[in-house]
Amino acid sequence: MALNNIWVFAQVANGAPTSATLELLTKARSLSSNVTAIIGGDGASAAALGEFGATKVYAISHGANLPGVAIASALKSVIDGGETPDLIMFPQNYEGRDVMSRLSVKIDKTVITNNIDISDSGDGVTVTTPIFGGNTLVETTFTGAGPYLAAFRPKSFAAESAGGAAAAVTAIAVPDLGATGSATVTAVHVEETTGPKLDEANIVVAGGRGLGEATSFAMVEELASLLKGAPGASRAIVDAGWVPYSYQVGQTGKVVKPTIYIAVGISGATQHMVGMKGSKNIIAINKDKEAPIFGVADLGIVGDVHKVLPKLIEALKGR
Amino acid sequence: MNVIVCVKQIPDPAAPGALDGATNTLKRDGKLILDDSDAYGVEMALQLVDAAGGGEVSLVSMAPNGETSGLRTALAMGAAKGVLISDPALQGSDALTTAKILAAAVKRLGGADLIIGATESSDGYTGTVPEQMAELLGLPSVTFAKKVSVEGGTLKVNRQTENGYDEVTCALPALISVTAGVVEPRYPSFKGIMAAKSKPVEEVTAADLGVTPVGWAGAGQKISNVTQAEARQAGEIIEDDGETFGKIVGFLENLKVI
Numbered sequence: 001m002a003l004n005n006i007w008v009f010a011q012v013a014n015g016a017p018t019s020a021t022l023e024l025l026t027k028a029r030s031l032s033s034n035v036t037a038i039i040g041g042d043g044a045s046a047a048a049l050g051e052f053g054a055t056k057v058y059a060i061s062h063g064a065n066l067p068g069v070a071i072a073s074a075l076k077s078v079i080d081g082g083e084t085p086d087l088i089m090f091p092q093n094y095e096g097r098d099v100m101s102r103l104s105v106k107i108d109k110t111v112i113t114n115n116i117d118i119s120d121s122g123d124g125v126t127v128t129t130p131i132f133g134g135n136t137l138v139e140t141t142f143t144g145a146g147p148y149l150a151a152f153r154p155k156s157f158a159a160e161s162a163g164g165a166a167a168a169v170t171a172i173a174v175p176d177l178g179a180t181g182s183a184t185v186t187a188v189h190v191e192e193t194t195g196p197k198l199d200e201a202n203i204v205v206a207g208g209r210g211l212g213e214a215t216s217f218a219m220v221e222e223l224a225s226l227l228k229g230a231p232g233a234s235r236a237i238v239d240a241g242w243v244p245y246s247y248q249v250g251q252t253g254k255v256v257k258p259t260i261y262i263a264v265g266i267s268g269a270t271q272h273m274v275g276m277k278g279s280k281n282i283i284a285i286n287k288d289k290e291a292p293i294f295g296v297a298d299l300g301i302v303g304d305v306h307k308v309l310p311k312l313i314e315a316l317k318g319r
Numbered sequence: 320m321n322v323i324v325c326v327k328q329i330p331d332p333a334a335p336g337a338l339d340g341a342t343n344t345l346k347r348d349g350k351l352i353l354d355d356s357d358a359y360g361v362e363m364a365l366q367l368v369d370a371a372g373g374g375e376v377s378l379v380s381m382a383p384n385g386e387t388s389g390l391r392t393a394l395a396m397g398a399a400k401g402v403l404i405s406d407p408a409l410q411g412s413d414a415l416t417t418a419k420i421l422a423a424a425v426k427r428l429g430g431a432d433l434i435i436g437a438t439e440s441s442d443g444y445t446g447t448v449p450e451q452m453a454e455l456l457g458l459p460s461v462t463f464a465k466k467v468s469v470e471g472g473t474l475k476v477n478r479q480t481e482n483g484y485d486e487v488t489c490a491l492p493a494l495i496s497v498t499a500g501v502v503e504p505r506y507p508s509f510k511g512i513m514a515a516k517s518k519p520v521e522e523v524t525a526a527d528l529g530v531t532p533v534g535w536a537g538a539g540q541k542i543s544n545v546t547q548a549e550a551r552q553a554g555e556i557i558e559d560d561g562e563t564f565g566k567i568v569g570f571l572e573n574l575k576v577i
């Protein structure tokens with residue numbers, strides 16, 4: 001079927017579109033020549049969004065309202081006004097999921113999340129979802145009429161500039177939200193980080209519960225900094241409060257595809273693997289030779305992190 | 320304060336998952352257990368009701384084969400009652416249909432001051448059901464809650480963001496989805512387990528709730544193909560003899576990163 005009109009839920013961080021946004025725009029423009037970027041806030045990023053393929057920007061300023069209900073309500077008003085997109089692409093993250101969920105009810109359409117690919121054949125629009133840690137790929141085809149709502153994991157597509165002109169910006173007002181608009185942000189807390197960003201670093205050193213205690217994470221940080229990489233973590237130690245959520249790699253955390261991923265004291269649960277299996281080279285240190293992480297490791301050391309890491313750090317320091 | 324918690328009952332995650340050859344859906348036969356993700360919600364609800372000094376915690380769950388073992392675990396933790404939606408017609412339901420069913424069950428219970436779900440289930444992880452329920456129920460919502468309190472009738476939430484957290488306030492009634500680790504779920508006591516056996520669980524069908532169409536008929540999607548991803552080549556696995564750090568150094572040198 002022809003995709004005559006695609007909307008992409010776009011996000012801006014520090015004044016520039018996020019990498020996930022540029023990935024989705026790149027894919028969208030390969031499926032349709034009519035791509036609109038939906039943005040929470042103003043249209044200041046229209047030039048960058050246009051460069052990657054958006055022809056229009058719908059800018060929705062939602063103030064202190066959480067984006068989910070506010071942006072979905074504004075989009076519903078556009079659809080009620082007579083414009084029906086065939087497909088709406090979302091990033092698989094907090095804001096994307098909330099907007100998509102609210103909108104799916106407002107227009108009574110299904111959602112398919114956690115995708116890594118999409119194709120449009122004569123038979124319909126099909127998305128691909130990895131399950132069981134990425135070992136099995138499920139293809140699902142939308143049935144009935146659109147809009148089709150689909151969310152994609154980060155790094156599913158390569159972002160490439162189209163050299164496009166700045167997109168034309170239209171401001172869309174948020175309708176009266178009634179009781180649903182009661183949730184408001186009263187303060188924003190941002191964690192300061194230094195060094196390369198986890199999802200952009202060339203080398204990632206990630207620690208897990210095998211480190212034994214929170215203070216041992218210092219070894220992971222030291223190794224990461226010696227290699228000019230970024231430290232990461234399994235969910236087990238995020239939940240335990242050893243490190244902030246922004247360190248988490250996996251299904252509910254970041255997707256990383258560095259040149260080298262070093263997993264330290266991480267078992268390799270399926271939910272962790274979907275976030276790091278795409279790394280070019282994987283090194284694992286784990287004292288259990290049966291740990292699933294060894295199934296994807298290029299170099300696996302069966303040993304105690306407290307013995308291997310200090311020696312490795314010493315050796316690298318001496319260089 | 321009355322709270323309703325969504326509790327999903329899932330196959331034991333420790334057992335390897337499998338797809339049903341006929342339908343390509345996750346196999347959900349055998350004994351089901353309370354999804355860990357929802358144990359946090361149950362605990363959160365019990366603590367909030369406790370802090371409010373009165374009220375009760377109710378449960379809603381949609382599961383095949385009249386399964387109640389996961390519900391009983393939540394009842395043993397301290398919830399008062401539950402509604403189970405179990406109906407062969409529900410097989411193949413998508414997230415939106417699931418949300419419609421659960422929202423209807425919430426209404427059947429007469430609603431509550433607060434509805435709690437998890438940010439995502441362990442087996443399906445669509446991650447949309449609670450927010451869809453909020454829209455169906457016309458409620459405000461705060462997703463990804465990592466700290467929750469009710470002060471003077473107002474909900475206060477620290478909401479996880481990509482690089483920190485937001486403080487959010489919201490009027491009740493409302494819906495929240497909680498992250499893993501938000502509270503430490505209690506273990507059911509022996510007394511709790513015994514008491515749970517006689518707590519009421521009402522079993523209803525989709526038709527009882529007036530939700531149609533459901534199952535495959537209501538899902539705006541169909542599974543068209545299932546393939547195996549290309550496996551990674553097995554690498555070199557060696558036992559540490561005190562010198563394997565050198566192997567790692569060599570590996571890094573080969574890749575010219577040091």
Ligand SMILES: Cc1cc2nc3c(=O)[nH]c(=O)nc-3n(C[C@H](O)[C@H](O)[C@H](O)COP(=O)(O)OP(=O)(O)OC[C@H]3O[C@@H](n4cnc5c(N)ncnc54)[C@H](O)[C@@H]3O)c2cc1C
Pocket residue numbers: 207208209210211212233234235236237248249250251252253254264265266267268269270271272275285286287288291303304305306356439440441442444
């Ligand atoms: C819905 C859902 C979403 C999830 N999302 C994520 C996610 O995004 N990311 C994620 O990581 N997890 C996620 N999980 C959790 C996941 O299932 C695992 O529980 C988690 O990844 C385990 O973390 P771990 O490997 O650090 O701990 P464990 O599984 O406990 O593994 C610790 C490992 O350390 C080894 N070890 C112990 N001592 C030593 C030592 N001295 N030296 C060397 N090795 C040692 C052990 O052999 C073991 O293999 C999710 C789970 C669910 C249900």
Ligand SMILES: Nc1ncnc2c1ncn2[C@@H]1O[C@H](COP(=O)(O)O)[C@@H](O)[C@H]1O
Pocket residue numbers: 325326327328354356357379380381382414417421435436437438439440441443444445446447448449
């Ligand atoms: N069948 C179900 N029964 C009860 N609660 C559910 C069910 N499906 C989803 N939920 C709730 O919605 C959350 C998110 O589910 P999901 O959208 O599948 O990731 C779960 O963690 C539960 O809190």
